[in-house]
Amino acid sequence: MLQLTNVSYQYTHRFVLQGVSLQFGAGITAIIGPNGAGKSTLIKCLAGVLTPSGQIQVNGRQVGAAYPEFYTEVISYLPQAVATDAAITVFEMVLLGLLNSLSLYVSDEQIEHVYTTLDELGIGELASAYIHELSGGQQQLVAIAQALVKEPAILLLDEPLNSLDIQHQFEMLNLIRSVTDQKGLTTLIALHDLNLAMRYADQVVVLHQGHVYAYGAPEDVITPSMIQAVYGVDAQVDANQDGTLFVNLKGLLPASPNQP
Amino acid sequence: MVSGFEPDTIKKIAKMNQQKQVRRENGRVLATRQVYKKLTKRRMYWLVLALLAVVSLLFIDILTGPAWLTPKEVFAGLFQPTAVPANTQIIVRLMRLPIALMAVVVGASLGVAGAEMQTILNNPLASPYTLGVSSAASFGAALAIVLGRGIGPVSELWLVPTNAFVFAILSSLLINLIAKTRYGAVHTIILTGVAFSFLFTSLLSFLQYVAHENELQAIVFWMFGSLQGATWNQIAIVSLVLLLTLPLLIRNAWRLTALKLGDGKVKSMGINVEQLRLNVLILIAVLTAVSVCFVGSIGFVGLVAPHLARWLVGDDQRFLLPGSALLGAIMLSVSSIASKLLIPGAIFPVGITTSIIGIPFLLVIILSAKRPYS
Structure with a gap:
């Protein structure tokens, strides 16, 4: 159980997150909201990239300097921009995910563990390829492998679908769904696509101007009124024949503040 | 579906194909399982090869000069001093060995310093001199030459190097201090370094402007960079610093690799x-300052050697660090040899030949862009 109490983060003058209190359990939680709403900032605060005020606790244990294992063992973070310009092979890229337990000599178990992770994601054959030789989709898979290899309990993904085509977006989310379920992970994903959030998330957090606007099951949270209020976009939520819901976007609201 | 085969035969063929597929997959899996070990082995080979090259070049460096020696004479001069005439002994042990060793240790120091500067700034253009260490050292040396005195009580022999060292370290520490206030941001480090570089270059120009003719000559010669004044004490100091810093860096090898x-x-x-x-x-500053203060600003080794090393052994710092050290040593040894061959009988300042030697190396890597070198 990941618990945030009154978490705030402030760049020099502006609050990007203000008084965020949330609880996350196992499963996929999508974090949605317009640009600048604080999605990445929230993920970065949890990942230890930024240091927020307020409290973050895991199973009642306070995250901070006295709990280094939180970063070395509990969480894995996938940044928005994945490094691609190094003279590093796919194998080494994933090996670096074990950074906290690596010594000068890489053990056979560690090597085997990396191969297993690569195979699980179906990219075992890429092991010897240099990271810059891969397509965007493959690079993203390598980054996921790097995040999974240390077997975290909490997975923090900052817009992992960026630069992926629709086929790869679905494949990536299927993959995230299956590892989350198999390993009982608490997975947080910052997302832009409301339909994907609707379809894949167990819970949805809507951030708006640094505040939590809504938090709950996708069908309760992703509503026409929320989309109007938060995005300034006219939309309706319809049902497919099989009963699944989808968002039907109409366009900007006439009096939208986002309009030029 | 119409087929000329009995259902049994079709099943058999399908099973055979399946088995073939499984065998093929098993073979592939076994092959991919070896990828990393092979990679590691290949990198070890490169390092061993580079080490052999360093030893050979050291030998050749001693061999070359106005008076050419045979390999036999060099070998005897090094290991059986009594078996060769006194003048051969003097040439090998007193004149050439210190210079050749200095080339190796300074080259190695600058190689390591360059690799780490490129790593922490994540910038392929970075070199040990990015922080203005070279111009600060040159200014310090020039100040000692012009004023005839330095900071603190040191003998005349050590005046110039001490002053060069003090200024190189001071400038680095100052940049470090400024960078600290901005939480070690890469851009702050680079910009401050460039600013300091310009500052010391201006101050140096001013000194050159007011200097007497013979002082000016000494300043210019110092700035060329030369190994000719190498002494055993200097070699010991540079080696000691290298031996102290290298383990500290290797201990952080994975973390430094991860910076990528x-x-x-x-x-x-x-x-x-x-x-x-x-x-x-700080480690880079010490490595660079100690090298530069004795041999002058020998550029380029710190920029090119890490690129060459990365080209051969990749970005894994466990290999990149020793690789950069060895390639730095190779480059400066080759330069040292070339500085004696350029015009027979004359010895050029090695700083001049380093760039001339280094640029073809760099061009080769740039043009063979099969693997990234950034």
């Missing part, structure tokens, strides 16, 4: 990126 993943990712693994960067910056 970007600050955010590394921080999320619980590593204090800023502290690591500033600590390494």
Whole structure:
């Protein structure tokens, strides 16, 4: 159980997150909201990239300097921009995910563990390829492998679908769904696509101007009124024949503040 | 579906194909399982090869000069001093060996310093001189030459190097201090370094402007960079610094390699990126200052050697660090040899030949862009 109490983060003058209190359990939680709403900032605060005020606790244990294992063992973070310009092979890229337990000599178990992770994601054959030789989709898979290899309990993904085509977006989310379920992970994903959030998330957090606007099951949270209020976009939520819901976007609201 | 085969035969063929597929997959899996070990082995080979090259070049460096020696004479001069005439002994042990060894240790120091500067700034253009260490050292040396005195009580022999060292370190520490206030941001480090570089270059120009003719000559000669004044004490100091810093860097090899993943990712693994960067910056400053103060500003080794090393052994710092050291040693040894061959009978300042030797190396890597070198 990941618990945030009154978490705030402030760049020099502006609050990007203000008084965020949330609880996350196992499963996929999508974090949605317009640009600048604080999605990445929230993920970065949890990942230890930024240091927020307020409290973050895991199973009642306070995250901070006295709990280094939180970063070395509990969480894995996938940044928005994945490094691609190094003279590093796919194998080494994933090996670096074990950074906290690596010594000068890489053990056979560690090597085997990396191969297993690569195979699980179906990219075992890429092991010897240099990271810059891969397509965007493959690079993203390598980054996921790097995040999974240390077997975290909490997975923090900052817009992992960026630069992926629709086929790869679905494949990536299927993959995230299956590892989350198999390993009982608490997975947080910052997302832009409301339909994907609707379809894949167990819970949805809507951030708006640094505040939590809504938090709950996708069908309760992703509503026409929320989309109007938060995005300034006219939309309706319809049902497919099989009963699944989808968002039907109409366009900007006439009096939208986002309009030029 | 119409088929000429009995159902049994079709099943058999399908099973055979399946088995073939499984065998093929097993073979592939076994092959991919070896990828990393093979890679590691290949990198070890490169390092051993580079080490052999360093030893051979050291030998050749002693061999070349106005008076050419045979390999036999060099070998005897080194290991059986009594078996060769006194003048051969003097040439080998007193004149050429210190210079050749100095080329190796200074080249290695600059190679390591360059590799780490490129790593912590994540910038392929970075070199040990990015922080203005070279111009600060040159200014310090020039100040000692013009004023005839330095900072603190030192003998005349050590005046110029001490002053060069003090200024190189002072400038680095100042940059470190400024960078610290901005949480070790890469851009702050680079910009401050460039600013200091310009500052010391201006101050140096001023000194050159007011200097007497013979002082000016000494300043210019110092700035060329030369190994000719190498002494055993200097070699000992440079080696000691290298031997002390290298283990500290190797201990952080994985963390330094991980810097390639970007600050955010590394921080999320619980590593204090800023502290690591500033600590390494100090090690680089010491390595560079100690080298530069004795041999002058020999450029380019610190820029090119890490690129060559990365080209051969990749970005894994466990290999990149020793690789950069060895390639730095190779480059400066080759330059040292070339400086004696350029015009027979004359010895050029090695700083001049280093760039001439280095540029073809760099061009080769740039043009054979099969693997990234950034």
